[in-house]
Amino acid sequence: MLKLEIISIGTAYPAWIKDALSEYQKRLGNQCKLSLKEIPIVKNNKKGNSSEKKLEEGNRIESFIDRSSYIVAMDQKGSQWTSESLAKKLVAWSLSKSKFQFLIGGPEGLSSAVLDRSDIIWSLSKLTLPHALARLVLLEQLYRAFMINNKHPYHR
Amino acid sequence: MLKLEIISIGTAYPAWIKDALSEYQKRLGNQCKLSLKEIPIVKNNKKGNSSEKKLEEGNRIESFIDRSSYIVAMDQKGSQWTSESLAKKLVAWSLSKSKFQFLIGGPEGLSSAVLDRSDIIWSLSKLTLPHALARLVLLEQLYRAFMINNKHPYHR
Numbered sequence: 436m437l438k439l440e441i442i443s444i445g446t447a448y449p450a451w452i453k454d455a456l457s458e459y460q461k462r463l464g465n466q467c468k469l470s471l472k473e474i475p476i477v478k479n480n481k482k483g484n485s486s487e488k489k490l491e492e493g494n495r496i497e498s499f500i501d502r503s504s505y506i507v508a509m510d511q512k513g514s515q516w517t518s519e520s521l522a523k524k525l526v527a528w529s530l531s532k533s534k535f536q537f538l539i540g541g542p543e544g545l546s547s548a549v550l551d552r553s554d555i556i557w558s559l560s561k562l563t564l565p566h567a568l569a570r571l572v573l574l575e576q577l578y579r580a581f582m583i584n585n586k587h588p589y590h591r
Numbered sequence: 592m593l594k595l596e597i598i599s600i601g602t603a604y605p606a607w608i609k610d611a612l613s614e615y616q617k618r619l620g621n622q623c624k625l626s627l628k629e630i631p632i633v634k635n636n637k638k639g640n641s642s643e644k645k646l647e648e649g650n651r652i653e654s655f656i657d658r659s660s661y662i663v664a665m666d667q668k669g670s671q672w673t674s675e676s677l678a679k680k681l682v683a684w685s686l687s688k689s690k691f692q693f694l695i696g697g698p699e700g701l702s703s704a705v706l707d708r709s710d711i712i713w714s715l716s717k718l719t720l721p722h723a724l725a726r727l728v729l730l731e732q733l734y735r736a737f738m739i740n741n742k743h744p745y746h747r
Contacts, residue, residue: 449614454607515717542747560716562732563674563746572728576718590719591698 437467437525438534439577442499444492444541445566446473452567459574466581471570472499476541485543493546496538504534506553509569510545513556518590521576522583537573539566593623593681594690595733598655600648600697601722602629608723615730622737627726628655632697641699649702652694660690662709665725666701669712674746677732678739693729695722 456471463469474495477488500506505528516524528535538549550556559572582589612627619625630651633644656662661684672680684691694705706712715728738745 449611451607451610451614455605455611458605458607517717518719521718559718560728561671561673562677562715562728563735564728565731568728568731572716572718572720572724575721575724579719 437529438470438504439463439467440470440472440499440501440504440534440536441539441570441573442472442474442496442536443539443566443570444474444476444496446475448567452571455571456574459571459578463574463578463581466578466585474499489540489543489546490548492541492543493549496540496545496549497552499536500538500552501534501536503532504536505532506555507535507537508545508550508553508556509537509539509559509573510550510556511558511561511563512550513558515558515560518576518579519583522580525577525580526584539569539573541566593685594626594660595619595623596626596628596655596657596660596690596692597695597726597729598628598630598652598692599695599722599726600630600632600652602631604723608727611727612730615727615734619730619734619737622734622741630655645696645699645702646704648697648699649705652696652701652705653708655692656694656708657690657692659688660692661688662711663691663693664701664706664709664712665693665695665715665729666706666712667714667717667719668706669714671714671716674732674735675739678736681733681736682740693733695726695729697722 460469477491538545538553559569564572579590616625616627633647694701694709715725720728735746
């Protein structure tokens with residue numbers, strides 16, 4: 436069974452986002468082995484400027500990167516895909532890898548070091564999404580991709 | 592005060608989306624006069640094929656369209672904007688109009704009749720979003736646009 440891991444910066448979320456995530460976690464959990472890792476943001480009082488924070492948060496993310504997995508960085512610099520093309524990509528990646536890691540930065544975004552060591556960079560939208568909402572859209576799209584590949588009527 | 596109206600097809604949502612919407616409704620409600628209109632989808636047993644459903648849902652939406660307002664259709668056929676460019680557009684539209692209507696279709700999308708009579712077509716993403724999630728992203732982006740225009744640190 437495919438392993439999907441979503442690694443994101445930030446641990447404080449409103450109650451609704453927890454409910455929303457757990458709904459898609461449950462659905463997606465039937466399709467793959469899913470895990471969500473939440474890494475605390477670097478506090479303002481610890482690292483002064485935002486590039487230092489991004490760097491430190493990048494280091495924290497890198498410590499969770501598994502060299503054997505296919506690494507997808509979520510960043511506005513990336514290219515956009517349709518839901519159908521995401522579904523095809525999941526199939527293509529799974530020919531060589533059995534684990535995919537999706538990386539979502541905090542408000543500062545992902546560090547260049549993290550972007551450089553990723554296999555691909557994916558942008559959900561031209562819009563700036565709050566990272567909690569980005570994670571929700573990602574989970575829904577992954578679920579949708581499985582439904583597309585299963586020819587399930589969820590996606591028409 | 593600017594009037595914003597979000598007209599969407601579909602009335603059944605999970606609890607978390609209601610909580611999420613009401614959070615942003617509350618925030619956005621301090622920035623503008625906001626109303627959300629939910630129009631029931633056309634049931635399968637009433638209209639057989641999906642183009643008939645789309646047409647009928649389009650008629651229902653059209654009955655809520657206010658000729659004096661600026662009409663924004665949400666559709667993947669539209670162009671994508673950054674959050675910053677949405678903020679600028681809100682300012683530009685408000686020079687000639689005091690009410691904006693945002694139209695979100697059901698699973699079938701918006702009818703051509705509705706698209707034709709809209710002032711502009713906006714696409715949130717290349718991805719196919721479920722309409723409940725599209726409405727949430729729209730509300731968050733409208734709130735973000737007000738924060739950008741207010742130079743509030745919510746958007747950096």
